[in-house]
Amino acid sequence: MTEPSGAGIRDAATTPVIPGLFPDPSVCRVGEDYYLVNSSFEYAPGIPIWHSRDLRTWTQLGNVLTRETQFPAGVSAASRGIYAPTIRHRDGTFFVVGTNVERGGEQFVVTATDPAGPWSDPIVFEGLGGIDPDLAWDDDGSCVLTYCALDEALRPEDGSLPVIAQVRVDLDRGIRLEEPRVIWRGSGLAHPEGPHLYRRGDWWYLLTAEGGTERGHAVCVARSRAIDGPFEAAPANPIFSRRSTGFPVQNTGHADLVERPDGSWAMVYLGVRPRGFTPGFHVVGRETFLARIAWADGWPVVHTDNVLPARPDTSFTDDFSGTELHPRWVSADGTLPGPHPAGGLALGSHDLAVRVRDLRWRFEAHVDASAPVALRVRLDDQHWYEITLDGDAAEVRARIGPLAASMRSARATGDVVTLVVEAVDATHDGPDDLRFGLVDADGERWLAALDGRYLSTEVAGGFTGRVLSLRALGATPARVVSARYLPLGDE
Structure with missing residues (x-):
């Protein structure tokens, strides 16, 4: 096999043509x-x-x-x-x-x-x-x-x-x-x-x-x-x-x-x-x-010496203006997502998820603060980190196998709040850090940064990767005004 050479070349040996959780092609x-x-x-x-x-x-x-x-x-x-x-x-x-x-x-x-x-x-x-x-x-x-x-x-x-x-x-x-x-x-x-x-x-x-x-x-x-x-x-x-x-x-x-x-x-x-x-x-x-x-x-x-074009554009902004979801959106529990009223997405208790596509990224969910809602980084049901909003209370929570903990909480202000999670360079020996924050009437602030290794296949097992999921926390539907995903840096 022929190996790549030269700095900065986007070669097929090291760069996926379909990045993210898309296995067994x-x-x-x-x-x-x-x-x-x-x-x-x-x-x-x-x-x-x-x-x-x-x-x-x-x-x-x-x-x-x-x-x-x-x-x-x-x-x-x-x-x-x-x-x-x-x-x-x-x-x-x-x-x-x-x-x-x-x-x-x-x-x-x-x-x-x-x-x-x-x-x-x-x-x-x-x-x-x-x-x-x-x-x-x-x-x-x-x-x-x-x-x-x-x-x-x-x-x-x-x-x-x-x-x-x-x-x-x-x-x-x-x-x-x-x-x-x-x-x-x-x-x-x-x-x-x-x-x-x-x-x-x-x-x-x-x-x-x-x-x-x-x-x-x-x-x-x-x-x-x-x-x-x-x-x-x-x-x-x-x-x-x-x-x-x-x-x-x-x-x-x-x-x-x-x-x-x-x-x-x-x-x-x-x-x-x-x-x-x-x-x-x-x-x-x-x-x-x-x-x-x-x-x-x-x-x-x-x-494996193919030279690839510019990186795939994995970014998106979805304002849910149509009644049908983009095919990128999936349910994390096998329940098929249905149609929704145009202009915002009404969430129930079933996770609505999108696959992570990059090694470094930022995801924002612009949510109505009138109903409890959660933004989760999920590997499976036993391995996840999330930020929740319940009234004026924001909280970062984690689960790693049988262990669950609240990592930090803060007060949120305003009728509409943006929940934010980023995958950034690791500060320990893991693949990355996942940091959680919010943007509200008082501006942007970070609540917690967690070691990304615990949301990896090597820790959790299985055949999948991370998804970003949204769900209502209670019986009242939660409304997502828009969602935005951005890669951070070139890979």
Whole structure:
């Protein structure tokens, strides 16, 4: 692989093309257009979908799962919900296949003729216990669903799980045509998962993620003359990994390939940007990165020397003037946000959240002080910091596992108050400090600064990153006049 050189270059090796909590990327191309989806876990609407013309600059079209008939409310815990979708296109139809782990790891398929939606209700394939499904079509037009199997019935003689399994399906009738079979046990690293199949020339290539989605994460590949194997491993496996290096992007894996119109190939993959003292803390989740693919002796070779355009504009100001929310807004408890009256947002007890996109940032919520309201930086329900406003009382609170505490309180003045949180440089050994304050009739002032490491995946576990959520504290709806997010500095 080729490494970047030169100060100030915005290179794909260290800069995500889709920053923030957008993991497990899958991509397809239709003509000159590329479409990409990500895992969404407990957040609803589910499965963000993006569009690009160059693989480097992406615009969110919307979300795939926008109705309760597609994604029933009631996710049981953080880092559950919707896992690792794959997007494919065939004969004018887009297909997204994914896993709902709330339903025993069921594999489902939704379809659309327009990637912006609406998407169909799911076709559910029961009895395929596992995650990370992929769709591919054999030369005879038959469809195969390949996935990371966790079903005891498919456990090999050596006792290893997971394995990569495959089953032929009829998408028109929504049925399996056979019992699933094991096609690959991995190259020898832990946790073979995230399979994707591609036809190139006379070969079928099977791309997998191995090593676990932490620091040992890697991309591996095998190939076969037939879609169902037998597969032979690439001699250079893993073909891509940052494990055991000091590179600023780690946990690289769970990749997908796409062929460009000119016949060249590219790869999207996930990575994290850990910071702070050992073990390093990543806080915005697993992000989407880009690489180019060369081919040598019939095998893909990964290069990370792409030069990127100016940083994505992650800033936004939302005055909630329309009745429909921008697709960036999600619910943190699996409850689909509904329409609202124009001119301000009425909050209930369900969290309304937006993903953090940058390493340094500022978020402001301009709120009506007549009803109790909270602004929270959330990793999960057991790891969060927040600032609340209840009448004229502002308070900063924290929860880290079973420990909860009030950090500081202050008096607020005025009918409308701006609650503020910033991620700034760390004063200890963590990735950052999160400082909370407010702007009221008396001006701007800071109440508390808290160590950001406790809102990291390395502390809390799981598969997600930080979101910024707003909610009413009581039965009375709270009104948010506007919200603003700004990155701080260039990354």
